[in-house]
Amino acid sequence: MNKINVVLVDDHKLFRDGLKSLLHNTEDITVVGEFGNANDLIKQVDQLAAQIIITDISMPGMNGIELTQYLAKKHPCIKAIILSMHNNKEFILSAMDAGAKAYLPKDIAGEELNKAIQEVNKGNEYFNQGISNIVMRSLMRGNKDDKNHGELTKRETEVLRLVADGFMNKEVADQLSISIRTVDCHKNNIMSKLGLNTTAELVKYAIKNHIIEVN
Known part of the structure; x- marks a missing residue:
């Protein structure tokens, strides 16, 4: 069985350790690297066989949305999943516009995180019910700041x-x-x-x- 190679980017080591523990029990997912900030990841990304990056938004230096934009441009084969405490529409829509394939709250259950990774690895997007509701409410209000994230970069x-x-x-x-x-x-x-x-x-x-x- 081919495993899905995942890299973790978060400035809190305890949170990274928790994610590793969750993913360690999943047969078809392996963590091939972890970094405390986006800049350190970028220095080594060419040496990693990463398929999916799981990143926070708020970090020292380059933030998670900027990292997602960088990956979409320079390494389009690597897909970004954002895990964040921010659940307001501005952050979510900015992440989608940057090219994030999934946006999830940090208190997500391990089973749902695994599902998100599987879907993103297949080339799909994944947004849980709570995030989807926020996006849909924004669209129904005709939010003029919203951008079509399906457009070509x-x-x-x-x-x-x-x-x-x-x-x-x-x-x-x-x-x-x-x-x-x-x-x-x-x-x-x-x-x-x-x-x-x-x-x-x-x-x-x-x-x-x-x-x-x-x-």
């Missing part, structure tokens, strides 16, 4: 434009100074967000939405 749009223009993955990687694996991850994320399945469909989408021009 700037980097994803760059990848889409190059792919639609006929560049191969290696050429895209060279132009954007990223790895071929990162290009693949961006393409998978683009297809997932847009509900597309093939490169041909990506090209059609790019033409229809004027991302590329056809003479």
